[in-house]
Amino acid sequence: MTVSSTDRPREQRRWAIDLRPLRVPAYRRLWAGNAIAMFGFQFTAVAVPVEMYALTEDSLWVGLLGVAAFVPLLVFGLWGGAVADAIDRRRVLLGGSVLLWVAVLGLLVQALLGVGSPVLLLALVALSSVAFAISGPARGALVARLVPTELVPAATTLNFTTAMATAVLGPLAAGLILAIWDLGVALPVAYAVDATLLAALVWAALRLPAMPPEPDPDGGPRQAGLRSIVDGVRYLAGSPVLLLSFAIDLIAMVFAFPRALFPEVATERFGGGAAVGWLYSSIAIGSLLAGLVSGWIGQVRRQGLVLVLAVVGWGVAVALAGLAGQLWLVVVLLVLAGAADLVSSVVRQSMLLIYAPDRMRGRLQGVNTVVVAGGPRLGDLRAGAMAAGFGSGVAWIGGGVAAAVLAVLLAVAFPALTRYRPPTGADGREHDEGRGPRRANDGVGG
Template sequence: MSVVDKPRRSWMIDTSPLRVTAFRRIWIGTGASFFGFQFTAVAVPVQMFAITHSPFWVGLLGVAGLIPLLIFGLWGGAVADVVDRRRLLLASSALTWLVTLGLLAQAALGARSPHLLLALTAIQSVGFAISTPTRQSIVPRIVPTAMVPSANTLNYTTTTAGGVLGPLAAGLIMGIWSTGTGVEVAYAVDALLFTVTFWATWRLPPIPPIEPDDSGEKPTAGLRGIVVGLRYLITQPVLLLSFGIDLIAMVFAMPRALFPAVAEDRFGGGSAVGWLFSAIAIGSVLAGFTSGWISRVRRQGIALVAAVVTWGVAIGLSGFAHQLWLMVLLLAVAGAADLVSAVYRQTIMQTFAPDRLRGRLQGVFTVVVAGGPRLGDLRAGGTADLTGVGASWVGGGFVAAGLAVVLAFAFPALIRYRPVPEPGDNAGR
């Protein structure tokens, strides 16, 4: 029996991709790993701020993660085009898990070294840079093409649900225990939950590379293979613009590096930091649960631009808030817009690119999507030291919204984009 159904007209999230066994397994593994990682994502900046008392040092965590992303995101995507993607995902996940154990060890030993935190963040970024394009390039191989938007929505909704519960739980831990003990518990939870990811990945079927098509290009994992992917990318304005508009949103309007300082200065610290780290994800989850309409939108480029503008405006307004509930509400609005933009960015990339190039383009996508927020951390932290936290937060949001509008209308290929219907189904079972 076919797993492809006639598109539903419900506004509720489409769960039909979960009937595909392989997707269900990768979905479980992704959700578990992301939920666990949120404990580390909160603990590292909190520990850094406790050691240095400087938003700039917190922002440097973004730089530490960015450089490995630039190198290994591209290389990992190229490797994903030439080896079994399941095996590559297992190996890169193992590296990430080992770094989490290292974070736990340095906290337990009371190292209090900002340089060690930067180094461990950089190594962890290597594992993330390889595993992310690998995992994302698997999705179009295991679900029918028509289900790709719904599968992406399920993945983003689940990971952002982890982004809600993880930071809240981490914030609760920080409120119950002292900072030192709290970060140790957070790292331990992340390491424990990662075992679920290994189990789910191990249960995936082999996903070897597809034989070369009529183009005659045989994928390679070296520099030549990366260059081939980049050469294809620069000839595709739709992909370039979708990457560019996401960079604008993340570099100028990601206030994450400011959360520890704002939580302490405006709201007295404690569990407030958990609410700030989870607020964007709260909005994304709510948007995901009411996302049945996403796969029915044909003007995906316009939807992407509108979502990025909404993100920037909501972030800018949230920077004015001095009540925790209001800041969380506005950040949640931004998170809802982020869910929509993320689904369309990923779907455009996955359905636009041929499978022989998909790993390499997913590598570029990973560099943009994961590297953008890290540049945003540096931008926010550095600007805050010069102009103050409020100006850095508010100004970044409104600048991002304005630049997104300018880019979209100056180069209209993205707002004109509509997906081309696939004549057949090339998904695996």
Template sequence: MTTVKQRNDPGGRTGIRRWAIDLRPLRIPAYRRLWLGTGVGGCGSQIALVAVSVQMYDLTRDSFWVGLLGVATFVPLLVFGLWGGAFADVLDRRRLMVASSVLAWVTSFGLLAQALLGADSPVLLLVLVAVNSSAFAVSSPTRQAIIPRLVPTELVPAANTLSFTTATATMVAGPLLAGLILAVWPPAVALPVAYGVDGLLFGAAVWANLRLPALPPAGSSDGVRRTAGLRSVIEGFRYLATTRVLLLSFAIDLVAMVFAMPRALFPAIAEDRFGGGAAAGLLYSAIAAGSMLAGLTSGWLGRVGRQGLGLVLAVVGWGVAIAGAGLARQLWLVVLLLAVAGAADLVSAVLRQTMLMVHVPDEMRGRLQGVNVVVVAGGPRLGDLRAGATAAAFGTGIAWVGGGVAAVVLAVLLAVAFPALRRYRPTGAGTGAR
């Protein structure tokens, strides 16, 4: 018998559960394994991210070189993100995930080897980071394209939120653990330990991908042979060009990340203002901590009607919080404001990804997720370069605060100039504002 409560709440989520994170996708074994492996492996990757940045700054004493790590990440993302998405639409996605994760695992042990051998080469660090980024550029759009094949359509927003929240949790735990390692041991010991832990944890991601079911491309039984050539990539861009709101959602995310991502400044700020050590780990984990807390209370996101306006407000909130953190001089206040920025970023990410994932057909999903990877993962790397270059020219204060202010101004101008973004409301699966 259907009760009144069940009719009013068809999802079975009442009271506080309507605000808490939705865990229903974890009941599906294939998704649960993918979620677990990605989370554990992601924690190791975040440890390596902090270790590489700290090692680069120790070797060069220059934030510009730290910013170059962003370039070494972005260029492979730009190339292999687009091609990786195209491959995800024509190949078995499980096999693609296994191959890309194994390549990333190899680079983890490459970082360990260079630390143990005392190579002390900034160029070698850039090369290893570039190879790792190439693997990520293939695996990330493939993984996102897999999710709607593993869970029912009505659980896609919940699965997205779980994935984002877990990713941000790794961005908290990883940098904090990295900071602890850096604080306990001298660099000669701490760096190999950090890279070794990364290699150990990333093995979970490889295991999870091996346990995925076969995921052949959609429509592969129709007799039409599809290829991942340039034409396939162009088809994805043509589809994207017909969907104005998706273009605008990408544009406003680029504004937020390119102009207001202060990550490349963290090693210098940690040392100059707060004495180094664990401070670097706190700065690197703060944004993710805010995102994680927002994710744990994200039940309301599925009920947001004006998703476009919500996206704009989230980006503005991100910029304001980043600028405020740059002005703060107490470590606790910097961490708090960065956490507020992270909460805004979680809201932005869930709304944007849901808009993209629900309205794109499966045969196009890999290619559009490839574009999404270029924007979402490439934007912060360009932000690293901008921050490092600006800091080298004008100082860390201007690079940090000025970037936050610029993001707010540009986001508002974009929303005013293109009202389709702020007016966007979901109109059902398979459709959307054009």
């Protein structure tokens, strides 16, 4: 089926979310399976830090969950990207999804048995992070093979918007469970929901077509070893726009991600209970609302500039939320932060998928996995450590201000990012990073 940009009225095309990628059956199955699994994951995302805080009554331990997740991402994320470029990406996604299933079942068992070990929680979080590091690059790289190049921004927006929808409903449902039952019942229920719904992602991976790697330019077999990883890093080092896009995302997440503070703030300021669910859901609500009116993102030409502005907006909104004293105002400001985060995430992922050739997408998605998933974990550690030393208010507000300021400084110091525009024009040429014309299909991979 030919998917044309003229299939929708002009005004709808500009503002409403673009659903055309769902007409591609393989992409639709992956989208559906991932959406169901992501909804279940949100129960665990809330339950683990709540359980850790209940066991230790210390936000520093909650922050250590970020370390437990980040170290495996750093080690296995790059390797997972190399694997995704060397063997069938469908098989990589399936294997990683099964391993994630094992980790969630481990969380369920320890909750049922009432083990009460912070160290065991850290170990199971680390195992789930290994699984994500293996499957994440393959899942991200699949998108550009499943849909036409012109629909990559729309497919990326759909992925992020759906993930945010599940991130709204999941934490709210988890907060309801925590409000109704005591932790001895609520935690096993939360983990059981995740384990059950994760089956949808395994089903989606099984139904995908084979996705073998494209032939290597030198004609040799693909190897998922150190040399392959080094080649990917070397390619990234020669791509300033991609490097800067990763750097600004790290700034946003490391300095202004307040997630590790939510259990403490919900308990001390707002009496606990359902408040923690609202805090965990608020950023996702903003991203969801922004995604529903995201049709304009695919038409943005100054993608680099929009990325910088979105990160600055994120930092400012987070800082203001830290100053707010009422739960509803905190939620509203975090909603605004979430909207900015949706824009920055979609623009940056679209830049990566269109800029990079398919033979490199797995490895670059591996780096992306380290940045996107590792950044918030480092942010958890930063927030938890600052809260332990200076209080949650300083950790929250100071981080938001720092992110906004550093994003501006990065953009001023390295203007290649703000100058970036995606390939355009009937002749398929553009001027990229001030280095002269570049073929529009040089970074598309077919």
